[in-house]
Amino acid sequence: MARRRKNRTHLKGGVPSDPGSAEGVPKSFIIKHGQVGPSLAQLVRDVRKVMEPNTASRLRERARNKLKDFMTLAPTLGVTHLLAFTLTDVAPSLRIIRLSAGPTLSFRIERYSLLKDITRTSRRAKSIGTVEYLTPPLLVLASFPPPSPTTPPHLTLLMKTFQTLFPPLAPKTLSLSSARRIVLISYNAERGTVDFRHYLITVKPYGVSKRVRKVLEGATAKASSSSTKGLLDLGNEKDVADFLLRKRGEPGPSSDGYESAASSASSVGGDEADAISLADDYVGRNNKRGSKRAVRLDEIGPRMELRLIKIAEGIPGKEGSVIYHEFVKKSKTQVAAQKADHAAKEKLRKQRREEQERNVERKKNLAKGAEGGDEEEGGDNEAKEMSADEEEDLEEGAWDEEEEISEGEEGSDDEDDEAEESSEDEIPRPPPKKLKARANH
Numbered sequence: 450m451a452r453r454r455k456n457r458t459h460l461k462g463g464v465p466s467d468p469g470s471a472e473g474v475p476k477s478f479i480i481k482h483g484q485v486g487p488s489l490a491q492l493v494r495d496v497r498k499v500m501e502p503n504t505a506s507r508l509r510e511r512a513r514n515k516l517k518d519f520m521t522l523a524p525t526l527g528v529t530h531l532l533a534f535t536l537t538d539v540a541p542s543l544r545i546i547r548l549s550a551g552p553t554l555s556f557r558i559e560r561y562s563l564l565k566d567i568t569r570t571s572r573r574a575k576s577i578g579t580v581e582y583l584t585p586p587l588l589v590l591a592s593f594p595p596p597s598p599t600t601p602p603h604l605t606l607l608m609k610t611f612q613t614l615f616p617p618l619a620p621k622t623l624s625l626s627s628a629r630r631i632v633l634i635s636y637n638a639e640r641g642t643v644d645f646r647h648y649l650i651t652v653k654p655y656g657v658s659k660r661v662r663k664v665l666e667g668a669t670a671k672a673s674s675s676s677t678k679g680l681l682d683l684g685n686e687k688d689v690a691d692f693l694l695r696k697r698g699e700p701g702p703s704s705d706g707y708e709s710a711a712s713s714a715s716s717v718g719g720d721e722a723d724a725i726s727l728a729d730d731y732v733g734r735n736n737k738r739g740s741k742r743a744v745r746l747d748e749i750g751p752r753m754e755l756r757l758i759k760i761a762e763g764i765p766g767k768e769g770s771v772i773y774h775e776f777v778k779k780s781k782t783q784v785a786a787q788k789a790d791h792a793a794k795e796k797l798r799k800q801r802r803e804e805q806e807r808n809v810e811r812k813k814n815l816a817k818g819a820e821g822g823d824e825e826e827g828g829d830n831e832a833k834e835m836s837a838d839e840e841e842d843l844e845e846g847a848w849d850e851e852e853e854i855s856e857g858e859e860g861s862d863d864e865d866d867e868a869e870e871s872s873e874d875e876i877p878r879p880p881p882k883k884l885k886a887r888a889n890h
Contacts, residue, residue, distance in 0.1 A: 474616050477504045477530040478519050485536045488563070492541075493534050495564045495751040499632060499647050501582040503616070516765055523548050530614055543755065544765075545610060551763040552772065554610055556755040559642060567750030577749055580732075581649065586630035588615040593636045603760055603773035604636070607643070625729040631746060645753040648746040652736055655724045655743040769795075 477500050481493045497506045505528075519531060531546040541558040593608045594600045611634050633646040730738050758776075762769030769791050770784075771777075779787070 474503055475529040475613055476527055477532060477614065478508060478523060478528050479504055479532045480508065480510050480519060480534070482510075482516055482533045482535040485534065485541075489534055489536055489541055491563055491565075492561055492751060492753075496532065496534075498564070498582060499586065499630075499751070500614075501585075503585055520546070520548065520764060520766075542758075543753075545614075546764055547610065547613070548764065551761070551769070552606070552610075553761050553764055553768065554607065554757065555759040555761075556643075557758050559754040559756055561754070562750060562752040564750035567748055567752060571748065573747055577649065581629045584627040584629055585616050586632045586647070587618065587628055588612065589631055589633045591633060591635040592638065603757065606760060606772070607757060625727070626732055629732070630749075641756065643755045643757065645751075645755060647749055647751060649749045651745045651747055652727075652731055652733055652742045653745060654735070655741045 479493055479497045479500060481490055485493075497504055497508075505526075516533060522528075523531060529548055531544075531548060533544045533546065535542050535544075539557070541561070543556040543558055545554045545556070547553070588611070590608060590611065594604060596605050615632065629650055631648045631650060633644070633648065635644045635646070636642075637644060724741055724743055727736060727738055727740055727742055730736065731742075736742060756775070758774070759771065760773040761771050770788050
């Protein structure tokens with residue numbers, strides 16, 4: 450059996466795979482935090498499809514993973530935003546965290562619909578493939594008040610937060626064929642909520658009826674066999690005019706069964722305001738540059754209605770002062786006290802961090818000194834201590850441990866007795882000191 454050849458899973462040519470190398474392109478983590486149901490877990494997967502391709506679409510969360518784990522890993526991968534879905538006692542919530550210094554926006558999800566729910570209820574359901582998700586969607590902000598001195602500051606910050614979630618739009622360098630989807634963020638002033646919508650851009654021929662568009666674009670009905678796929682079924686029609694001018698199953702308004710030009714105006718693909726001239730070639734049949742086309746948006750989901758609850762400085766775990774809160778209102782004195790409290794906590798955190806860095810540096814220096822100085826300085830110190838000990842031994846007349854004394858060789862028993870008597874009269878000598886090592890001569 451032939452040996453299977455393994456394909457390379459990294460970039461060839463020695464080019465490093467750095468997801469954060471592209472400048473100005475935001476990247477996101479979309480996770481579920483805590484115990485959530487299957488419906489909210491499916492919403493997380495649908496929102497990941499909206500944010501593709503600049504998101505971790507195959508990210509897997511584990512029960513032991515904490516929010517801090519994702520925030521620690523995010524800067525390494527160039528992630529700029531973290532969207533965390535969680536389930537509370539009141540309603541599902543969403544937090545948008547701007548890494549790595551904040552702010553953190555907390556939303557309550559009032560209502561939401563999944564991608565499959567939108568597809569089932571739509572009369573013109575579109576089969577979405579993978580090609581539409583190869584390019585990021587275009588962002589459209591609607592009904593937000595323009596920035597001005599009278600505009601509430603939290604609305605301006607809210608609008609800028611959604612702007613930073615998606616890549617900036619550059620009309621001069623944008624390829625027309627890459628504009629496949631649109632994300633609509635609209636502000637509802639009456640309810641005080643933000644509506645999140647996701648649409649697919651479709652281009653239709655302008656100024657022709659629906660039947661003529663079928664002839665131009667090809668059949669859209671499912672054929673029974675692959676050989677007849679893409680062909681129009683005219684078996685029940687006596688004439689081509691019956692297919693082009695008459696509504697299927699109904700007689701025409703005129704006596705001879707054909708609809709007039711006035712009655713076919715309702716089937717024209719788009720109004721005059723929707724008609725545009727393509728600046729470049731677009732995806733689809735006969736969508737060439739300069740041709741007049743009608744643009745239509747088909748909602749593909751998901752859909753969310755968000756209510757802003759809180760805006761706080763910093764990130765979870767290192768939150769600062771609260772910029773805005775929907776339900777809690779504080780006086781100026783309370784706000785000043787809160788800022789002072791956060792400043793004191795930040796100062797204490799900074800001092801502890803500096804102290805920890807000093808301790809780590811001190812331990813590193815001690816380790817280096819112990820490794821480098823043990824061999825060189827250790828021998829010199831022992832030699833100095835030994836020479837000092839030898840001088841003391843010589844002054845005090847201490848015995849040399851290496852001097853060998855054999856019994857019966859020098860002196861007799863009488864001399865030994867005299868030595869014992871003389872030693873009792875003299876001051877007793879101190880015991881000999883033990884040398885650590887012999888000096889190098």
